[in-house]
Amino acid sequence: xxxxxxxxxxxxxxxxxxxxxxxxxxxxxxxxxxxxxxxxxxxxxxxxxxxxxxxxxxxxxxxxxxxxxxxxxxxxxxxxxxxxxxxxxxxxxxxxxxxxxxxxxxxxxxxxxxxxxxxxxxxxxxxxxxxxxxxxxxxxxxxxxxxxxxxxxxxxxxxxxxxxxxxxxxxxxxxxxxxxxxxxxxxxx
Amino acid sequence: xxxxxxxxxxxxxxxxxxxxxxxxxxxxxxxxxxxxxxxxxxxxxxxxxxxxxxxxxxxxxxxxxxxxxxx
Numbered sequence: 001x002x003x004x005x006x007x008x009x010x011x012x013x014x015x016x017x018x019x020x021x022x023x024x025x026x027x028x029x030x031x032x033x034x035x036x037x038x039x040x041x042x043x044x045x046x047x048x049x050x051x052x053x054x055x056x057x058x059x060x061x062x063x064x065x066x067x068x069x070x071x072x073x074x075x076x077x078x079x080x081x082x083x084x085x086x087x088x089x090x091x092x093x094x095x096x097x098x099x100x101x102x103x104x105x106x107x108x109x110x111x112x113x114x115x116x117x118x119x120x121x122x123x124x125x126x127x128x129x130x131x132x133x134x135x136x137x138x139x140x141x142x143x144x145x146x147x148x149x150x151x152x153x154x155x156x157x158x159x160x161x162x163x164x165x166x167x168x169x170x171x172x173x174x175x176x177x178x179x180x181x182x183x184x185x186x187x188x189x
Numbered sequence: 190x191x192x193x194x195x196x197x198x199x200x201x202x203x204x205x206x207x208x209x210x211x212x213x214x215x216x217x218x219x220x221x222x223x224x225x226x227x228x229x230x231x232x233x234x235x236x237x238x239x240x241x242x243x244x245x246x247x248x249x250x251x252x253x254x255x256x257x258x259x260x
Binding site for chain 1: 231235236242256260
């Protein structure tokens, strides 16, 4: 069965259908993370004593991870203006950086667990593991989407690959913005 | 039978109220205690959620305006 589709920019929406779908998906994701940030604000302001993330977590590891994730977004953003073959290479590089981000995050988790910092330790750590864990799941989903786009690049043609790369670039920008908010709230405050 | 049960309930509740010495803590939000931590926390949480919802709704409104203009 072939589902009819168009890769052209629509006159009424001003964007392609793929980009439109990605914007709607991002809107729903903003509400998901918004609810968790709201819970974080409620719990941290309500608490009489709230631990300092700067003293509890590893700021150097968090800072390096921030740089790595910004690289992922920069590479994915660059890929959207490339040809299908070049975009494939850029997406492979972005995926490698995203894997490095996950590796560093896992290392950070191991350090925290070995130091006795667990979700049950206090409310701050419960929020930290919830937010960073959910964010890491989004990074894994992004890598899976990158691999899917890379695998289909030769088959789907130039126009469709460009649409997919544009949508992926938008997604990585969103994942990066969420991380920057988490980094600011958890590691710097 | 129902009146008997109701009377027993009233007597039991009264006995519990008079017999217990526990301090009852009032909810600071329900009693509108402005300087309580819980009240500030609820304000912050609702503020963040309203801000996020507002940003998403403004995005949808802008998109709807664009669609209407291009019809």
